[in-house]
Amino acid sequence: MAWIHATGGVQSPFFLLLYLLPVGAAFRHGFGEAIVASVLFAAGYTGLLAARGELLANLSEVVPRLVYTFLAAGIGLLIAREIVEQAVGRLELAARARAEDARLRLAAIVDSSGDAIVSLAPDGALESWNARASEVFGWTFDEVHGKPAEILLAPEQWALVADILARVRRGEIVEQVETVGVRKDGRAVSLALVASPIRDAGGGTSGIALIARDVTERKELETRLLVSERMASVGTMAAGVAHEISSPLAYLRANLDAVADRLRELGPSLSRERIDGLTDPLGKARDGADRVGKVVGDLRMFSGLDDDRNRPVDLRRLLDSIVDLAWNEISSRARLVKEYGEVPPVHANESRLAQVLLNLVVNAAQSIPEGQAERNEIRIMTRTGAGGRVAIEIRDTGRGIAQEDRARIFDPFSSNNPAGPGMGLSVCHSIVTLLGGKIEVDSELGRGSVFRVLLPSAPARS
Structure with missing residues (x-):
């Protein structure tokens, strides 16, 4: 105002600079500050001109200038609002783009996982799963969407599933539970399960996440190893039994043969009926010994499991x-x-x-x-x-x-x-x-x- 007073009052060109005050207030502070700045300018300017005695004589010029002041504030507010909205929009778009990129990356990670990842509603209904789950269970997602999770497991495992879901609803994380799943074609598949709650913004449980790893091959290898170890033990035992039997069996055969030979030597001094009555049991005993000898040979053959040739x-x-x-x-x-x-x-x-x-x-x-x-x-x-x-x-x-x-x-x-x-x-x-x-x-x-x-x-x- 001092400049306006010093440079001619109503004739001073510096009154134009005061339009910047409400415009700047509009940009800097917003609607309320722009109105206050405009009112202060109008009051100060009219007061200055009234003090110099120029107000009434130049009213036709002063009134448009005051109107322009308020117009400038309004235009400043509109421009500021547009600029702010555009800036906010760009920031929101950038934030949404980053969130979408993160979501897509997470979805790609989930979909390319080597484990079956399944999302359940709190009541246990299937809501979503990844590509690996389709491979493990043999179903397409459209075929199982909305169905209970029990269809993925053997009937004898349903009680276990109910217990897991109940624990997860209480907020627990259930780790590494081994169970048996069922594919669409009815084949069994061994699974290692991890179940955890899906939290909403308020911290409540909005769903259940299941991660199922197919361990069928591992379980099969473990069982085959166990069977191989058992067979090796059986083979060792069979070899030991065969060895222990072989020597007394050889003695038995030799003695039976010796008795038979002795009977033949005594043939002239004994009746035919008497000889037959002795040689027939000896022959049957010899046949039994031969059968035992064959079984021993079979056991030796069966016990050679450590020979891989x-x-x-x-x-x-x-x-x-x-x-x-x-x-x-x-x-x-x-x-x-x-x-x-x-x-x-x-x-x-x-x-x-x-x-x-x-x-x-x-x-x-x-x-x-x-x-x-x-x-x-x-x-x-x-x-x-x-x-x-x-x-x-x-x-x-x-x-x-x-x-x-x-x-x-x-x-x-x-x-x-x-x-x-x-x-x-x-x-x-x-x-x-x-x-x-x-x-x-x-x-x-x-x-x-x-x-x-x-x-x-x-x-x-x-």
Whole structure:
């Protein structure tokens, strides 16, 4: 105001500078400050002109100037508002872009995870999952969306699922629970689960996150290792039993032969009836000793599990030994028919192949109820198959295998024998595969089964 007063009052050009005051206030502080600045300018300016005696005489100029002051404040407010809105909009867009980028990165990490990641509603309904979950469980997400989480697990695990969900709803984190899941096709899958609550902004539980790792292969390897260790123990025990029996059995055979020879020497001095009455029991005892000797030989063959070398194996001799070992299982359940075709020796590890064939023969016998041997049959066949492979078939007239079970009959923990551990056929499949062969099954529920082992023949000796 001093400048305006010093430079001519109403004629001073510096009144234009005072328009900047409300505009600056509008930019700097906002609406309220811009009005106050405009009022102060108007009051100060009119007061100055009134003091100089110029107000009334120049009212036609002063009034527009005051109006322009308020207009300048209004324009300043509009411009400031537009600038601020644009700046805020750009900041919000940048923030949303960063958030979306972070969300997409997180979604990509989740979707590319090697573990199945599943999101559940608080009531346990499936809300979302990643690509790995579809691979593990065999379902598409559209097929399971909104369904209860129990459909992913075996029925005997449902109580465990209910307990896990209840604990997570209370805010707990449940770590490394091993359970058994079920794929869409019904196959079992071993899982290691981690379950944790999904928190909302208020800290409450808005959902449940499940991370499921497929540990089927690890569990299968562990079980096979256990089976291998057990078989090694059985082999060691069998070798020990065979060794302990061998010496007294040799003495028994030698003494039986000596008694028989002595009886022949005494023949002229004894009646024929008397000699027959002694030699017949001796002959039966000698036959029993020979049978024990054959079993000992079979045990020695079966105990060689630590020998990993493949060599030519005579199937006829091996199968006869298997039948001897399994005879107690077979004799009370079925007639045994041997149909050995002329086949070359196979290239295999004899002990491991014996393990496979013994398992298949015992399974065939156990699929038939006891006490009906005259009505049932176990047939063991050998023939030359396609491609020069040797085929071994073990047929039975037992209970058979349902169609839905045949696809997973060689999976770990899948068993058609209620008394079995569910690993025998899985181990058989692994051994045959390692021998370069193939194992197949044909079966019909109530009609029996055919297990077919295809093995490469031994190379001809030069």
